[in-house]
Amino acid sequence: MIAREGEGCYGAMLNSFTTSMKADLDSPVTSNFGNRVMEYRADAQRIVEETESHIVDMERLRKIGKDVEEALSSLSKHFVAFGQAAKEIATKWTSKSESQYDSDVAVVLMKMECYIKDEVDLTNMQMHNWQGNIVSPLQTLVENGREIRNRGVERSCRDYENKYVKAEADARKHAKHAGYTRGQLGHGELAEQLARERLMVQYELCKFLMSVDAVEDRRGPQLLRHFMELVRNQNSIGISRYYVNRIKVNEDFRHDMSKLEERMMARNANRCAQRNLLWDLKSQLEGNEEFSRSISGRRSCGRDSVNRGSRLSGINLISASNALSTENDSLSELATSTAFFPDLDFTQSGYLYKKSTKKLHKQWQKRRCRIEDGHFWLSHSDETIPPTKLNLLVSDCKPSVDDSKAFDLYCRERTYHLQADSETDAKRWILALKREITRVKAKMLSAETPQGNEGNGSGLSEMYERKLRVAKVQQLPGNNVCADCSSKEDVQWLSNLGALVCIACSGVHRELGVHVSRIQSLNLDVISPIEFLVPLSSGNHMINRLFEYDITKFDRQRFIQMKYRDHAFVQKLDDPDTSLTEAFGDRDFENAYKALLSPELTKKPFLLNGPFHQMILRGASFSLPLADLVMQLRIEVPDMEAIMMDSIRLGHADMVAVLLRYRSLSSAVHGIHLHSLIAYAKKVDQKKIVEMVYFATY
The missing domain is CATH 2.30.29.30 (Pleckstrin-homology domain (PH domain)/Phosphotyrosine-binding domain (PTB))
Known part of the structure; x- marks a missing residue:
């Protein structure tokens, strides 16, 4: 196969394979896919060898990057030790000496300790930035590259070639018995006899090319994206004097980086289109009846061999886990009464x-x-x-x-x-x-338990035992929420470490690799009894006690402060005033909440007869939580007294209660004369509101 310029062996093989395979699926007799099977086999071997060469180079980079991370960590620890020692010495000299000279030296040491704090923060941010954008991506790239194998392609191509030779020999033999001779038969003439083997070749090639595509994506666009993220983070850290020179250097090659990013994005878009085509072809193959019978037979044989080696008694497994559980309502009671x-x-x-x-x-x-x-x-x-x-x-x-x-x-x-x-x-x-x-x-x-006895001495079927184990895992302390994000949505993904996580966090676990965390679904995957041993003995509470033992209270407090006080992670809006007005009109609470959190929000939507005022006048149930949110966020509302007057006139007692409830929290209601509100409520004969405002004055 001759690769086109700029594509490389993988790109040329991918283009040729997808074109040839689509033609073969449309018309197996006239396609030339069979003639290229051995060619694809050789290309797959070349791609594996090229990938191994790339991984050797990337492994060298990974080791050096890891050394840099360890050096930064060591530097941070030494800075901390230096600052702590300077502070202790300064405190000692201040308390034990009355000399002005010692006091001055102590002041110098305290200033030095304050300076070191900034150095520690800077070094820690650099270390985390380096680890997240250099070390981890290279580690993932090396691990994924080492997993690329072409054994399935080799096996399917070898089976296809053997079947082709045998089918051709049989055809010649029949022709000889019939009294005439046959020349060499083409692959298209034997398409019907080779249908199953050809499907397996196509399926294995699809899987192989998809695995190579993942590595190529990490080696190209993702590596560039992480590097640019590293540069951006360094620039955001370096607004101070530490990075003035670096910013000047960055300006010099920013133009070149932009061009490189555009080229990478174009290649990535083409790669995405090819990846989608591979998925479609793979799905089309899996829908073939001949392929389904072949692959199901192979899986059943493999599963039987695994189960014979790892089969444990379900009753004994549940009993062992009960020794570690303290819950009064465990499912072990299902065996009684x-x-x-x-x-x-x-x-x-x-x-x-x-x-x-x-x-x-x-x-x-x-x-x-x-x-x-x-x-x-x-x-x-x-x-x-x-x-x-x-x-x-x-x-x-x-x-x-x-x-x-x-x-x-x-x-x-x-x-x-x-x-x-x-x-x-x-x-x-x-x-x-x-x-x-x-x-x-x-x-x-019991409704899901098969009635037949298939050799299980406990009298319960394998399905029944699995239901017991799954239910027991779900009842362990902390397993009602995700171990990582505390979500309650779809918490059914089990790690071999014992943690039960949601579907979103399971994707992060998969990126770690099976050598770190192997994720399986409680409902979709067939989990052997031996794989339940660790999960049944732990639970999310225990996992978090172990894996988050050293997490400090300061770290949690800092995250909470950045999230709720500083709004550090909210989405930035170009025009929050317009967004809030549209959300009020569409009754979209989420978008309204998003706009209210924006630091660029002005007083314009809260003016008299403005969007906020009009929303309150409509009196819809949607208005109550939004008004309550405005009060809790301490957003200043001009002419609040006039807005409350309108609510009293319309008899919106709930709205008045909301606006009065947070009068001590929000500057929006400062200066409101409650006695004037009482007088107005009496005037419009709103007795319930009169009583409500009257009690609010005390």
């Missing part, structure tokens, strides 16, 4: 007190409750209204730590705080709820 009678229904009815969810006045309200058919029925104060139906399959019940007569019912949507008349009644309700929760879970598991 109601677990083996999933069709037995338990009912309980009576009256309980439900704690209201109002923020200002929380009170206990008496409600009729009933446990029946796997659900908890909670009536309203008006019992003519249909009661609320809560599914106990996705619920949990725990006693309250503050009140022996109270307990909490955790449901999918919210948590209900309930109270009985006595401690005995509370225990009876808790027992009934736990028993019903256990029953419906056992019923669900």
Whole structure:
């Protein structure tokens, strides 16, 4: 294959392969794909050799970059030690000596300690910048490059060639028996006999080219992007005198970097189009019936061999994990009482007190409750209204730590705080709820358990054991939220380290490589029993105690301050006033919140008869949370008294309550004369608002 100029072996092979494969899928008899199989095999070997050569060079860079990172870390530690020693000496000399000279020297040492603090911060920022944009990308590039193998391509091409030779020999033999001779048969004439082998060759080549594309992307556009990020971060750090000279140097090659970035972006766009084409071709191959039968047979053989070597008793595994668990409602109770009678229904009815969810006045309200058919029925104060139906399959019940007569019912949507008349009644309700929760879970598991006995001595099927293990992992402390970002959305991705994470964080774990963290889905992947040993013995709480042991309180405080006080990570808007006006009109709370956080926001939207005023006059439920947000963010609103007057005139009592609630927090309501508001409310005959404003004066 002759590579076109500027493409290299990989680019030429990719263009030729995609063109040839599309023609083969359209018409296998007339395509020339079979003639190029051995050519692609040789090209794949050349690409592997080139990649290995590139990885050797990148490994050299990675080692040097790691040495630089360690040197910066060592420098930071020595700076800290120097500053601490200077401070201790200055304190010692100040306390033990009355000499003016010693005091002056102590002042010098204290100034030196302050200077060293800036040096430490600068060095730490440089180290993190270097590690994130040089060391880590090179590490990932080297690891991914070492994983590129062409064994699948070699095997499929060899099978194709063997089948072609055999099919050609058979055709000649039949021709000889028929009394005539055949010349050499082309690949197109044997397309039907070679369909399965040709599909496997195409599939393995797709996988191989996609893996090479990932490495090429990291070696080219991503490496450039990280380097430019390194330069940008250094410039942002170096506004001070440390980087004045570097900024001058950067101006000299900024023009060249821009041109290089444009070329890289163009190549990256072309690469993305080729990658999408590969995905489409791979998906088309996977939809072929012959390919599906072939690949499913190969996977079943591999899975059987693995399971024979790693098979553990599900019951013993759950029992071992129970020794490490302290939860009262663990799924080990499924092996007793109601677990083996999933069709037995338990009912309980009576009256309980439900704690209201109002923020200002929380009170206990008496409600009729009933446990029946796997659900908890909670009536309203008006019992003519249909009661609320809560599914106990996705619920949990725990006693309250503050009140022996109270307990909490955790449901999918919210948590209900309930109270009985006595401690005995509370225990009876808790027992009934736990028993019903256990029953419906056992019923669900038994419905999914195959009835046949396939040699499992425990009497439970492999599917049933897996359900038990998955449920046990999900009930471990902290596993209801992501171990890394505390998200509750789709927390079903299990790491071999024992952490349970969400789908977003699972992508970050995959980038770390399987040698650091191997991610599998609890619902989609077939996880062997032996792979559950670590997760069943740990849990997210334990994982975070171990992996975040040295995280300082200062680090967490600094992140929280930057996030909520300094708004360091909010999106920058070109015109927040216009964005806020449009969000008010579209009733888009998220975009309105985003605009309110912008430091470039002016007073224009909050003027009299402006967008904020018009939104309040409309009186929609959307207006209440936004007005509350404006008060909490301490945004100054001119003519607030006039806006409140209009709310009183229209009878918007809730809006008046919101505007009054944060009068002590927001400068927006300073200078408001509450007595004038009371007089105006009496004038327009708004008695409820009169009472509300009257109490606000005290």
